Structure formats: C-alpha cells, structure tokens
Amino acid sequence: MRLVILEDYDQASEWAAKYICNRIIQFKPSQGRYFTLGLPTGSTPLGCYKKLIEYHKKGDLSFKYVKTFNMDEYVGLPRNHPESYHSYMWNNFFKHIDIDPNNAHILDGNAPDLQAECDAFEKKIEEAGGIDLFVGGIGPDGHIAFNEPGSSLSSRTRLKTLAMDTILANAKYFDGDLSKVPTMALTVGVGTVMDAREVMILITGAHKAFALYKAIEEGVNHMWTVSAFQQHPRTIFVCDEDATLELRVKTVKYFKGLMHVHNKLVDPLYSMKEN
Amino acid sequence: MPSNKSVSDAPIVQFTNCRILRSHQLQREDLWVREGKILNPEKLFFEEKGSADIQLDCKDCIIAPGFIDVQINGGFGVDFSLATDDFKSGIDMVSQKILSHGVTSFCPTLVTSPPAVYHQVLPQISIRNGGAHGAGILGAHLEGPFISKEKKGAHPENCLRTFEAGAFQDLLATYGSLDCVRIVTLAPEMKRSSEVIQELTKRGICVSLGHSVANLSQAEDAVQHGATFITHLFNAMLPFHHRDPGIVGLLTSDKIPAGRRVFYGMISDGIHTNPAALRIAHRAHPKGLVLVTDAIAGMGLASGRHTLGQQVVEIDGLNTYIAGTKTLSGSVATMDACVRHFQEATGCSVEIALEAASLHPAQLLGIEHKKGTLNYDSDADFLMLNDDLYVQATYIAGEEVWKQDAKGM
Numbered sequence A: 001m002r003l004v005i006l007e008d009y010d011q012a013s014e015w016a017a018k019y020i021c022n023r024i025i026q027f028k029p030s031q032g033r034y035f036t037l038g039l040p041t042g043s044t045p046l047g048c049y050k051k052l053i054e055y056h057k058k059g060d061l062s063f064k065y066v067k068t069f070n071m072d073e074y075v076g077l078p079r080n081h082p083e084s085y086h087s088y089m090w091n092n093f094f095k096h097i098d099i100d101p102n103n104a105h106i107l108d109g110n111a112p113d114l115q116a117e118c119d120a121f122e123k124k125i126e127e128a129g130g131i132d133l134f135v136g137g138i139g140p141d142g143h144i145a146f147n148e149p150g151s152s153l154s155s156r157t158r159l160k161t162l163a164m165d166t167i168l169a170n171a172k173y174f175d176g177d178l179s180k181v182p183t184m185a186l187t188v189g190v191g192t193v194m195d196a197r198e199v200m201i202l203i204t205g206a207h208k209a210f211a212l213y214k215a216i217e218e219g220v221n222h223m224w225t226v227s228a229f230q231q232h233p234r235t236i237f238v239c240d241e242d243a244t245l246e247l248r249v250k251t252v253k254y255f256k257g258l259m260h261v262h263n264k265l266v267d268p269l270y271s272m273k274e275n
Numbered sequence B: 001m002p003s004n005k006s007v008s009d010a011p012i013v014q015f016t017n018c019r020i021l022r023s024h025q026l027q028r029e030d031l032w033v034r035e036g037k038i039l040n041p042e043k044l045f046f047e048e049k050g051s052a053d054i055q056l057d058c059k060d061c062i063i064a065p066g067f068i069d070v071q072i073n074g075g076f077g078v079d080f081s082l083a084t085d086d087f088k089s090g091i092d093m094v095s096q097k098i099l100s101h102g103v104t105s106f107c108p109t110l111v112t113s114p115p116a117v118y119h120q121v122l123p124q125i126s127i128r129n130g131g132a133h134g135a136g137i138l139g140a141h142l143e144g145p146f147i148s149k150e151k152k153g154a155h156p157e158n159c160l161r162t163f164e165a166g167a168f169q170d171l172l173a174t175y176g177s178l179d180c181v182r183i184v185t186l187a188p189e190m191k192r193s194s195e196v197i198q199e200l201t202k203r204g205i206c207v208s209l210g211h212s213v214a215n216l217s218q219a220e221d222a223v224q225h226g227a228t229f230i231t232h233l234f235n236a237m238l239p240f241h242h243r244d245p246g247i248v249g250l251l252t253s254d255k256i257p258a259g260r261r262v263f264y265g266m267i268s269d270g271i272h273t274n275p276a277a278l279r280i281a282h283r284a285h286p287k288g289l290v291l292v293t294d295a296i297a298g299m300g301l302a303s304g305r306h307t308l309g310q311q312v313v314e315i316d317g318l319n320t321y322i323a324g325t326k327t328l329s330g331s332v333a334t335m336d337a338c339v340r341h342f343q344e345a346t347g348c349s350v351e352i353a354l355e356a357a358s359l360h361p362a363q364l365l366g367i368e369h370k371k372g373t374l375n376y377d378s379d380a381d382f383l384m385l386n387d388d389l390y391v392q393a394t395y396i397a398g399e400e401v402w403k404q405d406a407k408g409m
Helices: A009-027 A046-057 A085-092 A114-127 A164-174 A190-194 A206-216 A225-231 A249-257 A259-265 B041-048 B087-101 B115-124 B167-175 B193-202 B216-224 B246-252 B275-284 B335-346 B350-356 B359-364
Strands: A002-006 A035-039 A066-070 A072-074 A133-136 A158-161 A184-187 A199-203 A235-240 B012-022 B025-027 B031-034 B054-065 B067-072 B103-111 B140-143 B181-186 B206-209 B263-266 B289-291 B304-308 B311-316 B319-322 B382-385 B391-396 B399-403
Touching (some): A002 A009, A002 A259, A009 A035, A009 A046, A009 A199, A066 A114, A072 A085, A085 B041, A190 A225, A199 A206, A199 A225, A249 A259, B025 B350, B067 B140, B103 B115, B115 B167, B181 B193, B206 B216, B246 B275, B263 B275, B275 B335, B289 B335, B289 B359, B335 B350, B350 B359
Parallel strands (some): A002 A235, A035 A133, A133 A199, B067 B103, B140 B181, B263 B289
Antiparallel strands (some): A072 A184, B012 B031, B304 B311, B382 B391
C-alpha cells in the first residue's frame, strides 16, 4: 500500500487527479486500446473531478480512449433525478469532457431485472479487458461503494440494501428527509474492485479518520470492507491530514517520509500535447 | 464525435463558453440544439449515447431567449395600419430588420382604422414561423377602434367605434376576420364589453385593456371576464388615484381570479414613462411586466415626418408626436434599447430585464412551453448578447439569422 498524505482537501484532490492523468497518458490509449477507469461519486472526489476537467480543458488530457465504469447507482430513482448517480456523473464530469457516451458505463437502477443488470455489468468489465485503475472512496463505516459492513470480501456486482448509517449520511442530498432517500442500490462488489489492476482510494476529512484507521491499521475484516485492499498488490490511499487523525503517529511519519518517492508519480505531470 | 443516428440524423450543435438564461438565472452551461429545438444533453448522452456534431465557442457571451414584441405598429417606413399594395413585402421587411434588435417573434399591431383597412390588411397577415427571412409572426394586435374618446391618444377620433348595438358581432364586422388576431385592446367601460371580452377569450384571443377611462372596479370586472393584459401602462388611461387606482390598480388588485396573472405592457424608451413610475410598477408587480416597443413606421429612420395609420407623426430624436401637437404617438425605440433602459432605470438584474422581453410576453400569450425560455424542447429562438445587453447575434430555430458585423453596424 502507498499512503499519500497531503495537507488539505484541495491538495489531496490535485494529487489524485495528477496521478490519474499521468496513468492515462503513460498508458498511451488509442483506438482499440482503451484505458479503463473505475469511478466513484459523493463529495470526496469532486475536487479530483474538477482538476481532471481543468486538465482536459487546457488540452492536456483527453478521454477519447478512456472507458469508465461507475461503482454504483441507486435503485428506483429516475435516471434524471438530480440525486441519481447518472446526474452526478453528467454534471460533475461527463458533460465537461470528451468521453464517448458508449464508453461511460453506469449501473441502471431501473432495469427490469436487477441481478441480470449486475451480471451484464460484470461482463462489460470483462469485455473491456478489466479495470486498469479503480478510483474509490470510503464511507464513515469503512465501506467501499455500497459494500456495507458484513459484505463478503469476495462479492461481485449485486443489489444491496443500504445500512442506516449510509441512509443518514445521504439524507443531506434529499432535503434532510429520510423517507426520500433510496434504500437499495446496485453496487460493484469488493471482489470486483479487487480484480482491478490498480486501486486508488480517496479519503479526506476527520469524519473518515476512524474508518481509515480500521481499514489500514487493523486486520482484514468484512465489517470494514475497505480493509480488503490490504491484500491487493497495488493500492494507493490518498488522504488529507484530517483523515489521518486516528492513525498511529508512527504510521503517519513513515509515509510522510516517503512523500518524495510518491511525488515522483505526479511530477512531472504529463500532457497529451507532447505526444 | 458523431451523434447517434438511431433517433435522428439531424446535426447536433453545442454552443459552449457562454452563460445561458435558464431557471431565472444566468448559468454557465452549454446550449444544445437539434432540429430547431433546445436539446437535453444529459438525455442525449445516456439514452441515445449521442454527442455534438458541431461545437461553437461563444466567447463568453450571454445567451438569452429571443425577444417577443407584442406591440409594434411598423418601422423602417412601413406602417402596418396602411393598406398599401406592397403591404406583404412591407411586413416582411420589418420582420427581417427587427432581427437585429433581438426580436424573434412579434405581433404586428394595427391602430384604430376604418373597417376597410382591417378588411384589406388582416387577410395579408399570416401566423408564421420565423427564420432567415425574419422574425416569426404570432398574430396581429388590434389596438382599437373600440376605445375611449377621452383617451384616444394618437388614434383618429373619427374612426372610434362602440359595440353597444351588436356586441361581438359588431366587432367581427369591423375587423372582418379574427383568424390571425392574437390580441385586442379595448376600453372595458364600454357597454357590452363583458360579452365581447368573454367571446374573444373563448376564441383564444388575448384581451388587453387600454385607451380607457375605466375605474378599478370596471377593470377588475374585465379581468374576471377574461382580460389578461394592460396596453402601455400609465399611458392613455386614468392616472393612479389613491381612492380609485383605475386600471393601474390591477397590478395589486386582490380580485384577480386564482391562478391567473395580469400582465402589463411598458414602453421603456425613457420618454413614455418616467423612470420613477417604471420603478413603481416594476416593484409592485415584477412578474407581470412585459416590455413592448410600440414602435411606429419612423423607427429605424431619420427624424422627420412619417405616418401612423390615418395620422401624421413628427419624429425628433426619440420623441414622436402627432404632428403639431405634444401628444405622444408610438415610439421609435428598438426592443434591445428598451431592455437596456429598463435594466438601467430599475437597477434590476440582467436576468429580470431579459425575461421582461422574452419569458413574460410568452407567458402572456400562453406559449411559454415553446417560446420565451431556453428550456429543453423549446423552440431554439435565442440571442447572443454582450454584458451591456447589446445583441451580437440572433438565432431562430437554431439557425443564425442575424449577426453583428465587425464594424458594429
């Protein structure tokens, strides 16, 4: 695991965006050779998306040969509902970049057969050659995507009922009215994300600190599903100072000491203009 | 990237780097157009897997819905109340020229005229879509002859009429045909006006109160029977009085039927209404304000003498009077100038100023589902403006129909 600790949310977002940018460009994607990216939603990755859009608008990064797979989507929420993950991805990312709509995959929470939709999604990932880089976040209860506490660490894309913690955390997006928050979602499994060649988890804010501690300093445990990534060969946790508040001083000092190594991954920042 | 052809072959244009007026706010969003209508890009992306065929950089301009002028008597030497041989080419010419003022739809207005004029002119006005040939015609606005003698303004007294005898039949006989009529201005204090208002409203024609000495109660009655507009507020009506506000009182009347709104036209050319009066009206009832030009044949031409139906008008700069008098008769203002003056005089936001010339007239005519906004599936009639609200380009059904040339002419 690499634990990359930046001072604040903005710097963490920028580091993550630069990393993604470099990974895509160094991959040299082209017709028939797409870079596959797994993508999250929520407030944490917003800063990262903004930076990626900035690089795109400056002409340094194109998503023409990038395929994306989102982690999850609510069940039963109309696609054009302002809080659906389709709306989120359109407004915060897709509408600002040059991705081919055929290459932007999001689970359909209104599909007539939800399990078939999940199976088809797994198939699409397989047909795309697997995920090169899966970007995710962490819930306050340590979940990745909607793999709530107790989810199997080998789970695949499926229908999940949301934990009360998650519903409460989401209420702010539904006018604080709990009755309006969806109770079920389709989500990639822990196993699905583990299959990615590389995983990057963004964690910012003091409210996520305890979950980060459980995820990386305690054992692998299905009650804190992000802990599964201790067993993934290439995982990067990108966080801000506040998210490290529950970690051992020793852990933080060790990884901060490695920042000069970590920064070589984002400096120099590549640009497609040079190609 | 090519758009998905499964739904439509038509090219998709994406206007980028602009601020669009949507949901009463200027938002930094792109405007998407296909087949003459505003397109929902999110739906396009997820359902059709489509994308833009053409992307245009709008250089940070403001994009607003095209202006709708519901009271314009002519311009550039053309007088809609004159039954000339080349009437058709006259109206075509005006509709083309007002594109440069940002007007994408209008109601050619006829002032009080003898029946012969209506019988000759009205059949030559047809409701039609706009395009490169000119702004769209929504229907005629007939201002008179059923108006008050005391408030005739510039209208010729010898052509004034009443419908005391035959009510609606009298009106029909005077005009000849109501096929292409969209708005009728009348004085509601006239005998049997309630029947006439009801009948016109039933036929989908907007009834406007103007050139009248009605008191508030008579005006409210008219609204109960269907009237929804006030023709050039303050002008040609009794002045506001604190014990009987007259027609002006409709702005704050509590007798308006539920779910209905009274709109009022304002000529904000700096001449017809003192800015303080403009502000009073705007503050009392902001959602009802509709900017109109009330432009006459002399608009767009040099100062001098021109006609307005049966009258001769003297134009001196922005002032337009019946020749030899101090009676105002129409204006030579352009719609974009009215929008700018309105914004300046009231200090209102750019959004409110633009909506007074687009959304509100569309709401008045009950067409806001397709005109007057930049909502998805609306007709793509819009303007590119700079921050000072000068029109840079005019689009109808998604096609550029006028553009400011480099010299700023």
